[in-house]
Amino acid sequence: xxxxxxxxxxxxxxxxxxxxxxxxxxxxxxxxxxxxxxxxxxxxxxxxxxxxxxxxxxxxxxxxxxxxxxxxxxxxxxxxxxxxxxxxxxxxxxxxxxxxxxxxxxxxxxxxxxxxxxxxxxxxxxxxxxxxxxxxxxxxxxxxxxxxxxxxxxxxxxxxxxxxxxxxxxxxxxxxxxxxxxxxxxxxxxxxxxxxxxxxxxxxxxxxxxxxxxxxxxxxxxxxxxxxxxxxxxxxxxxxxxxxxxxxxxxxxxxxxxxxxxxxxxxxxxxxxxxxxxxxxxxxxxxxxxxxxxxxxxxxxxxxxxxxxxxxxxxxxxxxxxxxxxxxxxxxxxxxxxxxxxxxxxxxxxxxxxxxxxxxxxxxxxxxxxxxxxxxxxxxxxxxxxxxxxxxxxxxxxxxxxxxxxxxxxxxxxxxxxxxxxxxxxxxxxxxxxxxxxxxxxxxxxxxxxxxxxxxxxxxxxxxxxxxxxxxxxxxxxxxxxxxxxxxxxxxxxxxxxxxxxxxxxxxxxxxxxxxxxxxxxxxxxxxxxxxxxxxxxxxxxxxxxxxxxxxxxxxxxxxxxxxxxxxxxxx
Numbered sequence: 044x045x046x047x048x049x050x051x052x053x054x055x056x057x058x059x060x061x062x063x064x065x066x067x068x069x070x071x072x073x074x075x076x077x078x079x080x081x082x083x084x085x086x087x088x089x090x091x092x093x094x095x096x097x098x099x100x101x102x103x104x105x106x107x108x109x110x111x112x113x114x115x116x117x118x119x120x121x122x123x124x125x126x127x128x129x130x131x132x133x134x135x136x137x138x139x140x141x142x143x144x145x146x147x148x149x150x151x152x153x154x155x156x157x158x159x160x161x162x163x164x165x166x167x168x169x170x171x172x173x174x175x176x177x178x179x180x181x182x183x184x185x186x187x188x189x190x191x192x193x194x195x196x197x198x199x200x201x202x203x204x205x206x207x208x209x210x211x212x213x214x215x216x217x218x219x220x221x222x223x224x225x226x227x228x229x230x231x232x233x234x235x236x237x238x239x240x241x242x243x244x245x246x247x248x249x250x251x252x253x254x255x256x257x258x259x260x261x262x263x264x265x266x267x268x269x270x271x272x273x274x275x276x277x278x279x280x281x282x283x284x285x286x287x288x289x290x291x292x293x294x295x296x297x298x299x300x301x302x303x304x305x306x307x308x309x310x311x312x313x314x315x316x317x318x319x320x321x322x323x324x325x326x327x328x329x330x331x332x333x334x335x336x337x338x339x340x341x342x343x344x345x346x347x348x349x350x351x352x353x354x355x356x357x358x359x360x361x362x363x364x365x366x367x368x369x370x371x372x373x374x375x376x377x378x379x380x381x382x383x384x385x386x387x388x389x390x391x392x393x394x395x396x397x398x399x400x401x402x403x404x405x406x407x408x409x410x411x412x413x414x415x416x417x418x419x420x421x422x423x424x425x426x427x428x429x430x431x432x433x434x435x436x437x438x439x440x441x442x443x444x445x446x447x448x449x450x451x452x453x454x455x456x457x458x459x460x461x462x463x464x465x466x467x468x469x470x471x472x473x474x475x476x477x478x479x480x481x482x483x484x485x486x487x488x489x490x491x492x493x494x495x496x497x498x499x500x501x502x503x504x505x506x507x508x509x510x511x512x513x514x515x516x517x518x519x520x521x522x523x524x525x526x527x528x529x530x531x532x533x534x535x536x537x538x539x540x541x542x543x544x545x546x547x548x549x550x551x552x553x554x555x556x557x558x559x560x561x562x563x564x565x566x567x568x569x570x571x572x573x574x575x576x577x578x579x580x581x582x583x584x585x586x587x588x589x590x591x592x593x594x595x596x597x598x599x600x601x602x603x604x605x606x607x608x609x610x611x612x613x614x615x
Contacts, residue, residue, distance in 0.1 A: 065171045066101055066127050067183030068230045070094035070250030070263035074123055076467070078104060079253050080408035080416055081120075083370050086111050089318045091276060092283040092310050094250035094263060097234040097241050098173055098181030102128065113410070130554065132172040137612030140164040143200040146603040158605075161200050165191030167612075179241075184231035193224050202566050202606055203538050204455055204483060230267055236274075244271045249285070251310070251325075252376065253364065254420065259378040259400040259453050260325060260360060261308070266290070266446045268306075281312040284341060291331060291439035292448035300447055301439045304331040307338035319366040323376075329431075330355040331441025356380075356431045356442040370410060375403035378452065380428045380444075398428040400453050413470040423460035424453050425529045426488040429513050443513055450513055456574065457513065458530060459485040473548040479564070483538040487573050490532040494588040501580025534599060536573035540566050544608070560610035571602040 066072045075094055081087045086108045091100060105127075108120035142162035171185040232245020249270060250263030257264070272285035285308045293299035310325035328344040335355070337347045348357045362376030380398040404420025429452055431442035444451050455461055461483045468476040492500065544562030551557075577595045582588050 065173045065183045065185050066123075067095055067098050067173050067181060067234070068171075068185050068232060068245070068247045070248055071255065074101070074127075075250070076255045076416065077116075077119060077123075079255075079406065081108050081116065083366060083372050083406065083408045084113075084116075084410065085369065086113070086116065089276070089281075089314065090253075091274065092251065092281055092312055092323075093261070093272060093274065093285065095183075095232075095247070097236075097238075097243070098127075098175050098183070099178065099234075099241075100238050102175075103238060115411075127173050128175075131174060132170065133614060134171075135169050135612050135614040136167070137169075137610065138164070138166045139610055140608065141200045142607045144605040144607070146605065161195055163191055163195050163200055165189055179236055181234045182231075183233075184229070186230075187226075187228040189224075189226045189228065191224050191226075193222050200606070202540050202542070202564050202604070203568065204459070204461075204485075205540075238276065240275050242271070242273050246270070249287070252362075253372065253374055253406060254402075254404075254418070257402075257422070257454055259376060259402050259422070259424075260327070262450070262452055262454060264454060265451050266449050268446055279314050281314070282309070282341070284309040284339075286339065287446070289329075289445070289451075290447035291441050292445065293439055303333075304329070304439070304441050305334060305338075306330075306444075306446075306451070307344065309341065309344075321364045323360075323362045323364075325360045325362070327358045327444075328355050329442050329444055331439075356444065358444070370408045372406045373403075374406065375401075377401045380430075398425050398430075398457075400424045400428055400455075402453070413468050414466065415469045416465075416467040418465045419463070421460070421462050422453060422455055423529070424455045424457050426458040426486075428457045430457070445513055455483070456485060458488045458532075459483060460530065473550070475546045477542075477544045477562075479540070479542040479544075481538075481540045483536075483540070484530055485536045485538070485573055486530045486532040487534070487577060488532070489577050490534060490592075491528070494585040497578050497580070497588045497591075498582045498585070501578045501582060534570060534573055534596060536568060536570040538566065538568050540564060542606075554615060556614040558610070558612045558614065560608065562606075562608040564606040566602075566604040566606065568602040568604070570599050572599045 066074045072095070075096075078087070078090060078096075081104065082090050087104050096104075102124070105120045105124045109117050109124065111117050140162055143160065145159040147157055147159055166189070168188045169185065171183075173181070173183045175181050230245075230247040232243055232247050235242045246267055246269050248263055248265060248267045249261045250258060251261040252258045255263070269288040270285060272283060274284075275282045287306045287308070288302065289304040289306055290300045290302065291304040293301070306327055306329045308325070308327040310323055312321055312323040314321045326344040328338055328348060330338070332354075335347065337350070338344065340347075344355075344357050345359065348355045358378055358380055360376060360378040363374070365373045367373050378400045380400075400423070402420060402422040404418060407417045408415065409417075429444035429450055431440075440448070461481055463479070463481040465480075466478040468478075470476065489497075542562060542564030544560065546558065546560045549557040572595075575595070575598070578588070578591050582591070
């Protein structure tokens, strides 16, 4: 249908909001991107393993950068110090929206193009604070009260395989109506200790790695969790040990959740060459059906899992960060879900039997330039990664690498890869400009199943996910799991995304700040529908399976999507 004038006026007048949270609670706060830049420029010596950082470490970083000769970065650090420590509490009001226009006709013979449209409009009130209680205790909290229109999920109005981190949160208090939804969302944590050794207990999101908006290990855009961690930061050795209480989603009803699911994580990092080169090893274990206290010990998780009979989902990873040149860092990490260990030790990994996530790239933060950061990275997630390969005896996903059904790792689905380029500019005080470009490929792993396997798997029960993704049913897939290749299916989806966004801040003497944001993303999808259902079953014959395959292939199509955003908020 055509865009109605009323919708267009509403879109132009209602402004969208970017998330505003506290540095001690939210690992996506803009401070963390600048902290990476300061580290690459040599203004600070190192970065903790986990985000968010304790307040005493944040204050130490800001004090160090405030004294550097780079006047723009020194001023930025002093601005952060005033923002986080100048007031005991903060409040902001805002309105927000996310709008998608799907172009269904290009227009010809003098006719105008036609679109399908959808949007989410909402308002928000936020109360937050960062408080230091002496030199060794820090406390932070952020509480959001939201109201938005019903009927759409943010996945319906955002670019493919991206998350809206400001909305990707557990709805702590949720009151839906036919047209409006009311939500209250709360985050907080408390840290104990000094800059070398500290503990954390909180309910918030966690992040791992140099990248701001994605991670194979702990993605800062994922749902928050009840978590606790121990951290040691030495001159050459860092150690982190964390425990998270997660929500397990019902395998047949995505709106039903249960507790009793946990994830343990620990990482050991070694630094060399005056912290210019670091090497890390890390593990995680997702477990349920009872708490296993041995995961609290600094013992290899694979050993603990072996004692428990390998009933838990254990991951092993390794990574490197190397400051190749001043202001330039190379980073790479691999996170292994499952593999044939013997071949891996011989450096001859079996592609068809290796399930892993891999990410590598370069980050550049120029000196004395309006360009603040350039990042170029490549990511891949092989088929069935982040899943757990047993017949699902439980009604809940107690072992998948998810929290409330959302992946804790990469925001790419299994059997995908991506090349992404992001450039950040700060040409004027208060003005920020971001350019994002990505090429993504995705294949449906279930397309590789034989007709006989489809008949066996899709027998009318346990038909959870259609593309071999997280939360799928694994009954009857033993043979498929051993041979399904990475992006080797006959039909592959190609996604091209190009976006430009900006933000401007007005500051006033009475401690009031006004923010305006605007953004546009164009998206082209070749082979849209690859991630949709191929099979539903049950099937009684090979002909039925072939009919389903042919119908699915015929449904694939090209898509052209336009995404718009505008925002305004006022902070005190």
